[in-house]
Amino acid sequence: MNPDESCIVRHFDQYFRLSDDDKMLLVRLEDSVSPVKAGTSLWGERDKAYEFCTLKRGWAFSYRDLENGSRQILEIYLPGDIVGLREFAFSQRLAGVQMIEDGEVCFFPHRHLIDIFRRSLTLTSIMFAISSRQQVMITERLVNLARRNARQKLAHFLLEMCQRIKQTQSDGCESFRLPLSQELLADLLGLSPVHISRTFTALNEDGLVFRDRHNVTIPDLEALKHEAGFDDRYLIENMRPLFHEANV
Amino acid sequence: MNPDESCIVRHFDQYFRLSDDDKMLLVRLEDSVSPVKAGTSLWGERDKAYEFCTLKRGWAFSYRDLENGSRQILEIYLPGDIVGLREFAFSQRLAGVQMIEDGEVCFFPHRHLIDIFRRSLTLTSIMFAISSRQQVMITERLVNLARRNARQKLAHFLLEMCQRIKQTQSDGCESFRLPLSQELLADLLGLSPVHISRTFTALNEDGLVFRDRHNVTIPDLEALKHEAGFDDRYLIENMRPLFHEANV
DNA sequence: CGAAGGGTTGAGATCTGTCAAGGAACGTGG
DNA sequence: CCACGTTCCTTGACAGATCTCAACCCTTCG
Numbered sequence: 001m002n003p004d005e006s007c008i009v010r011h012f013d014q015y016f017r018l019s020d021d022d023k024m025l026l027v028r029l030e031d032s033v034s035p036v037k038a039g040t041s042l043w044g045e046r047d048k049a050y051e052f053c054t055l056k057r058g059w060a061f062s063y064r065d066l067e068n069g070s071r072q073i074l075e076i077y078l079p080g081d082i083v084g085l086r087e088f089a090f091s092q093r094l095a096g097v098q099m100i101e102d103g104e105v106c107f108f109p110h111r112h113l114i115d116i117f118r119r120s121l122t123l124t125s126i127m128f129a130i131s132s133r134q135q136v137m138i139t140e141r142l143v144n145l146a147r148r149n150a151r152q153k154l155a156h157f158l159l160e161m162c163q164r165i166k167q168t169q170s171d172g173c174e175s176f177r178l179p180l181s182q183e184l185l186a187d188l189l190g191l192s193p194v195h196i197s198r199t200f201t202a203l204n205e206d207g208l209v210f211r212d213r214h215n216v217t218i219p220d221l222e223a224l225k226h227e228a229g230f231d232d233r234y235l236i237e238n239m240r241p242l243f244h245e246a247n248v
Numbered sequence: 249m250n251p252d253e254s255c256i257v258r259h260f261d262q263y264f265r266l267s268d269d270d271k272m273l274l275v276r277l278e279d280s281v282s283p284v285k286a287g288t289s290l291w292g293e294r295d296k297a298y299e300f301c302t303l304k305r306g307w308a309f310s311y312r313d314l315e316n317g318s319r320q321i322l323e324i325y326l327p328g329d330i331v332g333l334r335e336f337a338f339s340q341r342l343a344g345v346q347m348i349e350d351g352e353v354c355f356f357p358h359r360h361l362i363d364i365f366r367r368s369l370t371l372t373s374i375m376f377a378i379s380s381r382q383q384v385m386i387t388e389r390l391v392n393l394a395r396r397n398a399r400q401k402l403a404h405f406l407l408e409m410c411q412r413i414k415q416t417q418s419d420g421c422e423s424f425r426l427p428l429s430q431e432l433l434a435d436l437l438g439l440s441p442v443h444i445s446r447t448f449t450a451l452n453e454d455g456l457v458f459r460d461r462h463n464v465t466i467p468d469l470e471a472l473k474h475e476a477g478f479d480d481r482y483l484i485e486n487m488r489p490l491f492h493e494a495n496v
Numbered sequence: 497c498g499a500a501g502g503g504t505t506g507a508g509a510t511c512t513g514t515c516a517a518g519g520a521a522c523g524t525g526g
Numbered sequence: 527c528c529a530c531g532t533t534c535c536t537t538g539a540c541a542g543a544t545c546t547c548a549a550c551c552c553t554t555c556g
Contacts, residue, residue, distance in 0.1 A: 064391050067477040072391045086384055089377035089485040094384055117365070117372045124365045124372060129337035131376065135383045136334055136342055142390040143312050143320045146438035150512070182535065190394035192513055197536055213521090229315040237337040398544070430503065440545055445504055 006030050007056040007106055011080040015126045015237075022120050029112045033104050042083065042097040042105065049093045051109045052084035058103015059179060062086075062095040063187070073188040075138070076161070076180075079103075080168055085131050088113070101179055133237050140234045145190050148229065150199045153189045155228035158209060158216060163235050175217040254278050255304040255354055259328040263374045263485075270368050277360045281352050290331065290345040290353065297341045299357045300332030306351015307427060310334075310343045311435070321436040323386070324409070324428075327351075328416055333379050336361070349427055381485050388482045393438050396477065398447045401437045403476035406457060406464060411483050423465040 006027050012018055018026070033056055036042070042053065045065060060077040074095055077083050087093055088110065116123045137160075144156050162173040182200070186193040203209040208224050210217040218224055225231075254275050260266055266274075281304060284290070290301065293313060308325040322343055325331050335341055336358065364371045385408075392404045410421040430448075434441040451457040456472050458465040466472055473479075 064387075066391070066395050068395070070395050072395050074387055074390065086380055086387065088380040090380075090384070090481075092481065094482055095387070113376075114369070114373065117369055117376075121362070121365055125362065128361075128365075128376065128379065131379050131383065132334055132336040132338075135379065135386060136338070138383060138386050138390060139312075139322055139334065139343070142322065142386060142393060143314070145390060145394045147314050147316070147318050147320050181533090193535085194514080194537090195512055197534095198512095201536075233338075233340065234342055429501090431501095441503085442505090442546080443544060445502095446544095449504080 007033075007080060008054045008082075008108075011054060011082065012123065012126050014080075015129060016122060018122065022123055025116065025120055025123065029108050029115070030106050031108075033106050035104050036099050036102070038099055038101045038103075040099050042099070043093050045093055045096045047093045049084070049087040049090055049110070051107050052082060052088075052113075053105045053107045054082050055079050056104040056106055059100040060097055060103070060105075061100060061184070061188075062097045064095050071187045072190070073184065074141075075134075076100075076188070078164060078168060082130060085134060088131075100184075129237060136234050136237075150189075150191055150195055151202065152228045153191065154185070154196065154199050155203065155209070155224050156230050157185070157189060158218065159221070159225060159228055159230045159232075160235070162216075162218060162221075163232055167235070174219065174221070175215060177214055178211075178216045179214045255281075255328060256302045256330075256356075259302060259330065260371065260374050262328075263377060264370060266370065270371055273364065273368055273371065277356050277363075278354050279356075281354050283352050284347050284350070286347055286349045286351075288347050290347070291341050293341055293344045295341045297332070297335040297338055297358070299355050300330060300336075300361075301353045301355040302330050303327050304352040304354055307348040308345055308351070308353075309348060309432070309436075310345045312343050319435045320438070321432065322389075323382075324348075324436070326412060326416060330378060333382060336379075348432075377485065384482050384485075398437075398439055398443055399450060400476045401439065402433070402444065402447050403451065403456070403472050404478050405433070405437060406466065407469075407473060407476055407478045407480075408483070410464075410466060410469075411480055415483070422467065422469070423463060425462055426459075426464045427462045 006023075008030060009018065009023050009026050012022075012026060036058070038058075042060065043049075055077050057079055059079075060083065062074045062077070062083070064072050064074060066072065077097075083097055083105075084093075086095065113127065116127065140160075144153055148156065158178075161178060162176060165176050166173040180188075182196040183193045185191075186196045189196070191199075200209065200211050204211065207219065208227060210219070254271075256278060257266065257271050257274050260270075260274060284306070286306075290308065291297075303325050305327055307327075308331065310322045310325070310331070312320050312322060314320065325345075331345055331353075332341075334343065361375065364375065388408075392401055396404060406426070409426060410424060413424050414421040428436075430444045431441045433439075434444045437444070439447075448457065448459055452459070455467065456475060458467070
């Protein structure tokens with residue numbers, strides 16, 4: 001396969017310009033691309049964990065089902081994201097993962113990560129950076145869930161998605177596609193679907209967010225950021241200084 | 249320094265029996281042990297991030313201050329824990345860290361981590377495992393904050409601390425020391441101090457948790473686990489299969 | 497002895513959840 | 527093109543959990 005067509009190569013390349021050797025090393029890990037239908041589960045909550053995967057196309061989410069019947073969505077995955085890093089040190093899945101839309105995924109066994117550690121310092125550092133970035137994103141979501149009211153939670157989440165989409169598609173994000181039902185948003189933000197609806201209505205009335213089906217428009221980003229207490233530092237990693245030292 | 253006295257060697261050794269070479273490599277990173285007083289801050293929220301540290305003695309916590317004046321505590325660190333991994337890919341701190349009690353810490357520059365990546369596959373894998381374990385713990389805290397009521401939140405947190413203390417001290421934990429004020433617990437669990445107090449009173453009246461100052465007693469672990477929906481799988485990592493492959 | 501920090505208790509306010517009914521959009525089959 | 531079911535969303539009324547404010551108490555420590 002041509003390295004530049006690989007989804008994982010493209011993803012790593014965003015972090016740091018890869019050498020051809022590194023690209024080849026990554027590509028060799030990519031056995032196969034599997035098409036997956038919307039709603040299919042990539043794995044369930046207590047499955048054996050022996051591989052991870054990258055999303056080539058389509059959105060996905062990870063979740064935990066609770067004993068009281070509710071469900072918490074932990075993470076929304078966009079094309080290019082690596083899924084399943086969480087369980088690297090565990091033999092069992094701690095969260096399920098499900099496709100939101102039709103898409104394509106690439107599976108990699110865990111042991112191939114060890115190969116990477118053995119062979120490329122750059123790729124090892126990027127893997128570590130990706131893992132720590134995921135930790136930072138979960139942390140921000142935790143703060144969002146614990147400390148903000150419904151209005152801020154929703155606004156904050158929309159701004160996060162807007163920023164993430166902008167980073168991968170590199171065009172503006174005043175308006176973007178958000179293929180998530182209100183039920184899903186409720187499970188993500190720890191609210192009831194009913195209250196999600198009310199909150200959208202309120203944001204709409206205040207002219208801050210317009211939602212039509214799966215399209216969201218944010219007319220005044222700064223106003224909404226102020227409303228939500230959104231600070232995008234947590235989405236903007238800066239690995240340059242580190243790699244400097246790694247490569248000289 | 250004798251490797252077996254190093255706090256970081258002891259910590260890594262919990263994950264996997266280290267070779268003498270690995271121990272020496274780790275020890276060389278440990279320049280100095282600094283004593284720190286209760287209440288001192290190891291770093292603030294927007295400081296430059298160029299090092300991490302391990303806790304040798306004393307408890308610490310990381311936190312985020314919000315624009316609305318509230319504070320969210322992200323993590324409680326116990327002796328042996330590594331602090332600051334979160335910011336490996338960032339040049340700025342995203343959270344402050346403060347000592348809860350008097351203690352001792354060991355600082356390491358980020359670039360020494362790269363040295364480890366270069367020289368030891370075992371240590372690299374352990375670092376990755378530690379990072380993914382931290383991610384799992386934050387995820388569980390997120391679920392706890394988003395989906396459970398005050399009673400369950402508090403019970404779940406106490407059980408987590410009990411389990412963590414047991415893992416490092418390897419004796420029972422029916423009764424253990426918890427040097428956290430109710431205000432700190434409130435900032436940790438996303439509740440008000442007043443409600444923490446009420447919840448302790450309720451748990452006490454039901455005979456599930458007894459608290460006297462900084463001592464907590466849980467007479468019936470199973471009963472409390474049931475009440476809280478606590479499942480300790482997330483604290484029990486299993487790296488054996490992975491290292492098997494790494495080392496043969 | 498007084499001050500300060502931490503914990504407890506009560507009353508009222510607020511946010512969000514639950515339940516229930518109804519409406520809008522979409523796909524399917526006739 | 528229409529009828530129908532399904533899914534998703536909206537709205538209202540009420541209930542419950544937690545917050546805020548305020549007063550008070552206890553312990554510790556200088």
